[in-house]
Amino acid sequence: MTHPASELILDRVYAHETAHANEIFMTQPVGHGQVVNYTWAQTVNESRRMAAHLKSLGLPRAARIAILSKNCAHFFMAELAIWMAGYSTVAIFPTEQAETVKFVLEHSEASLLFVGKLDEWHKQAPGVPESLPRIAFPLAPVTPYEKWDDITARTQPLSGELLREPTDIAMIIYTSGSTGQPKGAMHSFERITAAANGIIGQMDANLGSHKSHRMLSYLPLAHVFERAFVEAAAFVHGGMHIFFAESLDTFVQDLQRARPTVFISVPRLWLKFQQGVFAKMPPGKLNLLLSIPVLGGVVKKKVLTGLGLDQVTLAGSGSAPLPPELIRWYRRLGLNLVEGYAMTEDFAYSHSQTKEKNDPGTVGPPYPDVQVRISPEGEVLIKSPGQMIGYYKRPDLDAQSFTDDGYFKTGDLGSRLPDGQLKITGRLKEQFKTSKGKYVAPAPIENRLNAHPMIELSMVSGSGFDKAYALVVLAEELRPKMHLDHVRAQVQSELSALLDQVNKQIADYEQLKMLVIAKEAWSIENGCLTPTMKIKRSRIEFTVQHDVDNWYANSESVVWA
Secondary structure, three states: OOOOOOOOHHHHHHHHHHHOOOOEEEEEEEEOOEEEEEEHHHHHHHHHHHHHHHHHOOOOOOOEEEEEOOOOHHHHHHHHHHHHOOOEEEEEOOOOOHHHHHHHHHHHOOOEEEEOOOOOHHHHHHHOOOOOOEEEOOOOOOOOOEEHHHHHHHOOOOOOOOOOOOOOEEEEEEOOOOOOOOOEEEEEHHHHHHHHHHHHHHHHHHHOOOOOEEEEEOOOOOOHHHHHHHHHHHHHHOOEEEEEOOOOOOHHHHHHHHOOOEEEEOHHHHHHHHHHHHHHOOHHHHHHHHOOOOHHHHHHHHHHHHHOOOOOOEEEEOOOOOOHHHHHHHHHOOOOEEEEEOOHHHOOOOEEOOOOOOOOOOOOOEOOOOEEEEOOOOEEEEEOOOOOOEEOOOHHHHHHHEOOOOOEEEEEEEEEOOOOOEEEEEEHHHOEEOOOOOEEOHHHHHHHHHOOOOEEEEEEEOOOOOOEEEEEEEOOOOHHHOOOHHHHHHHHHHHHHHHHHHHHHOOHHHOEEEEEEOOOOOOOOOOOEOOOOOEOHHHHHHHHOOOHHHHHHOOOOEEEO
8 A cells, every 4th residue: 555755644644534434443442341433534523623622722833742641542533633733742651650750741841731541640640730731531530621522522623634744743752761761752744654654565565455454552652662553554544443452451351352453562461471371271281282183273263262363464573572482382373473673763663574584583674765784883773764853852862872874873782684684682781791701681581581481571680790690570370379389399490490491592601590580570560661561670670689699699590589
């Protein structure tokens, strides 16, 4: 599906408003098993009405308007309204604490805040400047703010095609802060359109063009992965039906309702899905059943149906590395799972596995028109059509982040295969030296550990010690059973064997002294995971800093923290 190069994302939305007027675009759960459907015509009409209201407020030219909300239909509508009114969007992760909410609102100089579907608004509200105007989405917590539905009911919609300049800033995406203070990447309309067109083109190449797709939107829309692959792609494509998840508790029902044909997720969830399967059927038994002709096909279908993924024709993983063994496991089930690699700074348009090039352990070749090279230090350098304009109010960072000829310094270490596929081998800043003076890259070792069904997450550390170690979080179904002696003994035995196995597969200077079993799971709430479920190394290392010497003094290969 190709569109004229001059067409921007809003042009496509106006085209869908007419061409797909009565087709359902979004399905929003509203509680008690009920849903509300929005056609393309209804979606754009609501956005036009809100845009008219925003324009009536006399906000500064090119004002930044913030959205603090979990994924919902009104996030899409609000973004369109902001664009139609001539402004830029700043989305804040719905799990952020008041301190970060305050930082993003003040740094972006937001002129207004949309308050949406939230779990802990009472904790976040203190971070919002008292003078900042606010509008509440229909699914927002109870607030005294003016309501979206009241505003749109009394406001006439803006008419005509309200266009934006290609170089106008569409959105500022603040990074999730895994390495410190969030940074705001500015993205223009022409570049997010180029990325969305490329994503749709790749989807068409994998699945055939002009197909309609069903997707479930549940990864944070404040993050570039969901914003590009679900929202922006849907705005450009026109043939997508977007379903939203109601809550973590209803996720299985939400997935069953959507029966997605395209599904994207992050490594932690792909691992949790697998562990959920293993909790019902041990890996050995499942492998045996899958190897039996005819019966294997029935089992595959049953497992994917149980996960709600039986209709998926294309599944994607991004945001962090996926263990190659896990990709092979899903593909053996018949799921077309591909891994990609991209960043906030290139609007998620960088690399993805394809039908022809999809070796597990790589992130595939570059997308069309993406240029890539490896620096002498091994750093991956990218020049993408989706590349940001720069960091908001941080020209100092811009100067540090680009080469003289315009390539973005990703901070990732990697190598390229002869056929162009990219292999990511770690983060430049995550490498650490042991006392032997050799650098250890944690990510590839963590990938090997995370493939084990008993492990949910791991972190390799040990700067300055003679050997590295790994801190591991046990799988969710195991954690409540740790008081049982026989379960504890089984964990000890299997993880000891895993340590031996992993150490045989890596260089001698990378080998681990021990596996340490974490006392508690890492979560967004306790500050150990980012909103996109990547580990916060510095935070985890800080929490265990007083215990590390004792672990090294222990002679056991498996240590209980």
